[in-house]
Amino acid sequence: MFETRSLRGRLVLQIVTTLLVLPFVFPLIAMVEGSLAGTGWNNYVTVLSIPLLPEFFRNSAIIATGVIIIVCACSMLAAFGFSKLHIRGREIYFWTLLAALTLPEVVLLTPLFATATSMGAYDTFWSVILPLAALQIPFTVLLARNFMDGIPSELIEAARVDGASTWRTFQDVVLPLTRPIAAAIVILTLITSWNAYLLPLVFLQDPASQTVTLVPQFFIGQFNNDQTKVLAAAVVTAIPEIVAYLCLQRLFERGLAAGALK
Structure with missing residues (x-):
């Protein structure tokens, strides 16, 4: 973390931070502005009037959870x-x-498809949940391990001296101290699983079991390509992620600072 006490230093740091944020803000502004083009708020009314939209949100919530x-x-x-x-x-x-x-998601599609078909898991939530979780675990383990390296080993030894088992030490000593990195993992995993597109597209064929990332397909077809409603659908589907981040923002930032920069 960068800290400075002088007014000039804070001003320079604020300018640099603003310049770094701008490339990420402009696409969001363009997305919201584009979603209001044409018929304006009626684009959102059309998106929200899709009959299966509540089921799409429910399916995405089940998969993400x-x-x-x-x-x-x-x-x-x-x-x-x-x-x-x-x-x-x-x-x-x-x-x-x-x-x-190093394994990209697209390379694993064929073996995952064969495995899901042979196990009878095709067109079920498990065919999406398990691969998504497996793809996230290596990175989250890296973050969590770096965070736990900062927990004093003396606490572990003291618990063992008091007669605590390994599981009790993990549950009562280590786990309460890992809330910041746990929040960071929850947010990162939520974003990845909520925005998953390829795996739900391939493994969920029943329209009633599809996710919110497939909603824009309703406005793209052979004779239809309404980009304003596609952008409106993107804004609507991003709201749960924004709310979750705002609720866990402080813990998320602390967790990433300790887990990724240690």
Whole structure:
């Protein structure tokens, strides 16, 4: 974190921060402005009048919740083992896990499709939840481990001296201290799972089980391409992510600062 006490230093830091933010703000402004073009607010009325829209939001919420639960549970447990437990060859396992970061989602489509079909999971939420969670875990484990490295090992040793088991130490000592990084993982996982497009498109064929990211398809067809309503749909589907970020903003920033920059 950058800190400065002089007025000149704060002014320079504010200008630099503003310039860094502008490239990300302009596309958002253009998206909102484009969604109000043409018929204006009627674009949003048309999007909100889609009969299956509530089911799309429900499906996305189910998928996102499932992914968040799996990712948080696996990430915290794995990070605790990699950071605080004496496991033979743990660095080999850790770097092998990080190697999975190099695997793009599109390369895994064929084996995932074959696996989902053979297990009877095709066209179910599990065919989307499990791959999305698996793709997120390597990065979230990296963040969580860096955060847990900052937790004093003396706390772990004190708990063991008091007779606490490894699980009790994790549950009562380590886990309460990891709320900032847990919030960061929740937000990052929510954004990824909520915005997932390729996996729901391939594995969810029933219209009643599709997600909000597929809503713009209602306004794009062979004889129709209404970009104003596509942008309105993008704005509507982004609202839950914005609300979640605003609710967990402080913990998210603290978690990323400690987990990513340590």
